[in-house]
Amino acid sequence: MLLRAEGLAKTYRAPSGEAVPVLGGIDLHVKAGDFVAITGASGSGKTTLLNILGLLEAPDAGAVWYGAEPVSLRPRRAQGVARGRHVGFVFQSFLLLASLTALDNVLLAARYVANVDDARRRRARELLDAFGLAGRAGHYPAQLSGGEQQRVAFCRALLNDPPLLLADEPTGNLDDVNGAVILDALRARTREGGAVVVVTHRPDIARDATAVLQLRAGRVHEHHSQEET
Amino acid sequence: MFIFEGLAAVLLLATACATTPAAPARESAGPATFGFGPDTFSFRNEIRERHPDAPPGLYANYCFVLARGLPDGLAQRIRGQLADVNVQLPGELSGQLRQSTAFFSALLGGIGALAFVIGGLSLANTIAAAVFERVRDFGVKRALGASDLQLGGEVLAESLAVTLSGGVAGIAVAVGLAFVIDTWAARTGQQLFHFSPRLLGGALVFSVLLGAAAAAYATARIVRLSPAEAIRRGT
Numbered sequence: 001m002l003l004r005a006e007g008l009a010k011t012y013r014a015p016s017g018e019a020v021p022v023l024g025g026i027d028l029h030v031k032a033g034d035f036v037a038i039t040g041a042s043g044s045g046k047t048t049l050l051n052i053l054g055l056l057e058a059p060d061a062g063a064v065w066y067g068a069e070p071v072s073l074r075p076r077r078a079q080g081v082a083r084g085r086h087v088g089f090v091f092q093s094f095l096l097l098a099s100l101t102a103l104d105n106v107l108l109a110a111r112y113v114a115n116v117d118d119a120r121r122r123r124a125r126e127l128l129d130a131f132g133l134a135g136r137a138g139h140y141p142a143q144l145s146g147g148e149q150q151r152v153a154f155c156r157a158l159l160n161d162p163p164l165l166l167a168d169e170p171t172g173n174l175d176d177v178n179g180a181v182i183l184d185a186l187r188a189r190t191r192e193g194g195a196v197v198v199v200t201h202r203p204d205i206a207r208d209a210t211a212v213l214q215l216r217a218g219r220v221h222e223h224h225s226q227e228e229t
Numbered sequence: 230m231f232i233f234e235g236l237a238a239v240l241l242l243a244t245a246c247a248t249t250p251a252a253p254a255r256e257s258a259g260p261a262t263f264g265f266g267p268d269t270f271s272f273r274n275e276i277r278e279r280h281p282d283a284p285p286g287l288y289a290n291y292c293f294v295l296a297r298g299l300p301d302g303l304a305q306r307i308r309g310q311l312a313d314v315n316v317q318l319p320g321e322l323s324g325q326l327r328q329s330t331a332f333f334s335a336l337l338g339g340i341g342a343l344a345f346v347i348g349g350l351s352l353a354n355t356i357a358a359a360v361f362e363r364v365r366d367f368g369v370k371r372a373l374g375a376s377d378l379q380l381g382g383e384v385l386a387e388s389l390a391v392t393l394s395g396g397v398a399g400i401a402v403a404v405g406l407a408f409v410i411d412t413w414a415a416r417t418g419q420q421l422f423h424f425s426p427r428l429l430g431g432a433l434v435f436s437v438l439l440g441a442a443a444a445a446y447a448t449a450r451i452v453r454l455s456p457a458e459a460i461r462r463g464t
Binding site: 054077080081095097108111113156 | 365366369370371372373374375376377378379455456457458460464
């Protein structure tokens, strides 16, 4: 099992002090080759769930395991290392650093959890080349289109070859052509033995998924998987 | 005009009036010298020297007295025996000078303190703002595995580079400006600025330490946020 989450719960505190429950007791198991789609209306807790799975946010209850390690219970430093080595993130708004070139943005994934050596640089250039960005390596995010920025972000997510990709509306800001490139890359990742968990509103993505987790008001409303059908 | 009789000597300033034993001599253009115990007085009538046709009775007579004994004792003896000669010790003179310049010293000190506080706050605010405005970048870096220590190190290195280069540039501008102004003021025999190495070094160290403190404070505030919260706030 690549990822296991059990009993995840999260409550936010509104400025008025009122408690706003966002997630209530979510369980999820993800193994190599899985393509899991998390769907649901806005405010149903999809992004919060993805953040907790990626250790970007701490749950109020429950725990997350990467393999056999209960990473969400580890200290912050250990969580950071685990996050850097096991998870690649693809965000809707790309989240590239404006002061870094495309190549340096990709290499940023290695800076904190590995060495930025020649092998990493070669790998980063190969990834950029594979996504049609060989001529854009020295360009800054402001000089790239939205589709190109998302492809750079995707290269960054793949640099450390993480077993798990977490994507939050990865095609939300892209046109159909660029969206198809990203989706193909996500699917290819599962064929290579990795696992993908994607938050999406798009029915076509959910249709192709090996499992669909539909949330409603922070709880699992429906859970389909190909194994069940 | 003062007559200096030796730098190492203890000096007294004596101001003579009309009825001293030296008064007749002071009507003449040349210096009038008379003895007082083992010591020697040498009065010069500046007005008479510069304006020989000035009416009698106008005196501007000063002399420095080389005291062979203790200056206080000599001053007391002169005061006791020559009633119309005023004697002042150099310490008293400098005290009077300090009193007369105390207001300007306080004014300049106040302006300096104000500049110190405003400059310091501006520096700290700029460094902290530069960190806070990149809260999203810090969130992304933490999402990619950066630890608090790594982020803190990056921010401190940046603040060190900024405050060092800014401090050196500021000192260069200040010294350059002071040089230009002092060159202009030297025509009237004045020097307005003096930068000691201790002052310059202190200013540089102050800017570096303040920048580092501001950077550490801002980083500590940011790393308290979860990566997701940092990304949300910066987006």
